[in-house]
Amino acid sequence: xxxxxxxxxxxxxxxxxxxxxxxxxxxxxxxxxxxxxxxxxxxxxxxxxxxxxxxxxxxxxxxxxxxxxxxxxxxxxxxxxxxxxxxxxxxxxxxxxxxxxxxxxxxxxxxxxxxxxxxxxxxxxxxxxxxxxxxxxxxxxxxxxxxxxxxxxxxxxxxxxxxxxxxxxxxxxxxxxxxxxxxxxxxxxxxxxxxxxxxxxxxxxxxxxxxxxxxxxxxxxxxxxxxxxxxxxxxxxxxxxxxxxxxxxxxxxxxxxxxxx
Amino acid sequence: xxxxxxxxxxxxxxxxxxxxxxxxxxxxxxxxxxxxxxxxxxxxxxxxxxxxxxxxxxxxxxxxxxxxxxxxxxxxxxxxxxxxxxxxxxxxxxxxxxxxxxxxxxxxxxxxxxxxxxxxxxxxxxxxxxxxxxxxxxxxxxxxxxxxxxxxxxxxx
Numbered sequence: 532x533x534x535x536x537x538x539x540x541x542x543x544x545x546x547x548x549x550x551x552x553x554x555x556x557x558x559x560x561x562x563x564x565x566x567x568x569x570x571x572x573x574x575x576x577x578x579x580x581x582x583x584x585x586x587x588x589x590x591x592x593x594x595x596x597x598x599x600x601x602x603x604x605x606x607x608x609x610x611x612x613x614x615x616x617x618x619x620x621x622x623x624x625x626x627x628x629x630x631x632x633x634x635x636x637x638x639x640x641x642x643x644x645x646x647x648x649x650x651x652x653x654x655x656x657x658x659x660x661x662x663x664x665x666x667x668x669x670x671x672x673x674x675x676x677x678x679x680x681x682x683x684x685x686x687x688x689x690x691x692x693x694x695x696x697x698x699x700x701x702x703x704x705x706x707x708x709x710x711x712x713x714x715x716x717x718x719x720x721x722x723x724x725x726x727x728x729x730x731x732x733x734x735x736x737x738x739x740x741x742x743x744x745x746x747x748x749x750x751x752x753x754x755x756x757x758x759x760x761x762x763x764x765x766x767x768x769x770x771x772x773x774x775x776x777x778x779x780x781x782x783x784x785x786x787x788x789x790x791x792x
Numbered sequence: 793x794x795x796x797x798x799x800x801x802x803x804x805x806x807x808x809x810x811x812x813x814x815x816x817x818x819x820x821x822x823x824x825x826x827x828x829x830x831x832x833x834x835x836x837x838x839x840x841x842x843x844x845x846x847x848x849x850x851x852x853x854x855x856x857x858x859x860x861x862x863x864x865x866x867x868x869x870x871x872x873x874x875x876x877x878x879x880x881x882x883x884x885x886x887x888x889x890x891x892x893x894x895x896x897x898x899x900x901x902x903x904x905x906x907x908x909x910x911x912x913x914x915x916x917x918x919x920x921x922x923x924x925x926x927x928x929x930x931x932x933x934x935x936x937x938x939x940x941x942x943x944x945x946x947x948x949x
Contacts, residue, residue: 550917552904703923704857704908705916715875715906721853721860722871759918 551698552707555714557727562783565726565791568717573738577790585667585736585788588660588743592668595661601652607665610649614672622670623785624679626774628686635689637770639666639745657764663743667734670787678731678785680778693775696768702759723792728753729780730773732789739792746773825896825911831889832896835938836911836931846940849933850879856929856937861907865944876907881947888942895934910934 566574576582596607596614611617626635629644636644642665643654655662682690697708711720712728719725733746740748747769751761762768825832835841849856851869858864863872864879882891893900898907910928919925929937 550915699917701917701919703916703919703926703928705912706906706908710906719872719874721873754918755920758920758923760920 550700551695552700552709552714556779557713557716559782562729562780563727564729564731564783564786566732566786566789568724568726569790569792573790573792577732577786583736583788583790585734585743585790588664588667588734588736589671589788591660592664592666592671595665596668601646601650603649603651605650607645610645614668618669618672620673620676620679622673622787623676624681626689626770626777628683633685634767635686635770635774637746637773638669640765640770642666642669658745658748663734663745666745667743667788670734670785673785674787675784677782678777678780680774680781682778686774689771690774690778692768693771693773696772697775702754702757704757706757708753728776729783730776731780731783732786732791734787735789735791737791743788746776827893827897827900828889830893830901831887832892833889835935836892836896837935839935841932841935841937841939843936843939843943845933846936846938849929849937850940855933857908858937865946879941879944882944883942884945884947888938891941892934892938895929895937 566577569577576584580586593614599606599609608614622638625638625641627641628634629636629641639657639662642662646652647654655665697712700707700710708728711725716725716727730746733749734743735749736743737749747764750769750772751764754761825836826834850858850864851866853859858879859866859869859872861873861875862877862879863874864882866872886894894907896911897909898905899909908928911931911934913925913927
């Protein structure tokens with residue numbers, strides 16, 4: 532081995548040994564929603580349905596819930612009745628196991644399954660306004676309810692994969708989610724306070740987007756920030772991350788539609 | 793077995809890195825640099841950098857990125873980070889070579905560091921296409937920043 536290639540090998544092993552972070556998870560009682568890191572004005576905007584822009588999507592979702600769609604000519608309401616009853620608590624346990632696909636699916640995917648399989652309609656694209664509206668409407672029925680992800684033998688491997696992704700350094704900046712959200716929450720990244728990264732408010736209205744957006748859109752933002760190649764929308768890696776994040780936030784209350792800076 | 797071998801070689805690598813002057817490759821086509829104790833004593837370009845350009849790079853949140861994590865003697869700059877130490881007086885605390893190593897390979901000082909290795913191109917995961925195979929900063933940009941930081945000798949902000 533030449534000195535150069537030995538040095539290269541040594542350097543590579545040295546780096547490889549540092550590619551995952553230790554991952555001290557936040558103690559349950561110290562967990563705080565992103566809401567608590569926001570300015571008083573932004574919190575007030577979320578709190579009042581008259582000023583919360585996310586409410587427009589929820590109202591649109593309610594209209595879509597009652598509208599017939601697809602070749603089957605059925606509305607969500609035809610099968611599910613009053614969403615305030617039938618969808619109460621549903622979002623709090625998603626992503627959930629799908630027996631047919633033998634993997635967890637998130638709420639958007641679950642809604643799209645009813646669209647294609649029950650309504651016989653074309654699936655809605657990710658971040659499509661109607662999909663966001665329906666998801667917001669369904670998730671809104673769980674507002675104030677605690678997240679209840681209970682892993683079992685089937686979902687555990689997916690949850691563990693999500694945790695591994697959370698702990699893995701990636702991107703040109705070589706940072707893991709955990710290095711910011713577990714280890715440095717509360718500190719300032721330029722002017723922004725790093726939150727703990729809980730998925731309690733999705734889909735939510737982000738002032739920077741001037742729109743409602745999904746959790747996957749938020750995760751893509753963080754990946755782009757560390758100059759990593761974001762996973763495509765709907766990728767299994769994203770659903771695993773969502774599952775891990777929801778489990779990490781177990782017991783915390785859903786806020787949909789939340790507002791974030 | 794492979795796992796055990798990796799752990800052993802990693803331990804070996806770590807002790808080598810600590811005990812001996814190291815030699816590491818830079819990015820594709822970039823010069824190798826020598827590490828002596830906790831410093832890279834020799835300029836990556838072979839010449840001194842330009843401190844004025846270095847200042848602009850440090851303040852540039854899209855290029856240097858330093859102020860995402862650090863603050864410094866820049867009263868005109870709003871929104872400085874609180875993740876890393878304040879850079880005021882850094883030239884009085886660290887030598888030129890120590891500053892260079894902290895930008896090129898901060899993990900040599902702290903393996904769990906959050907500070908990116910600005911000259912690294914290999915052993916990274918899922919780098920976005922636009923940045924693949926490129927270091928965060930070029931050798932010249934790093935030398936410009938080293939020249940600027942070396943001159944920050946006043947500890948008061």
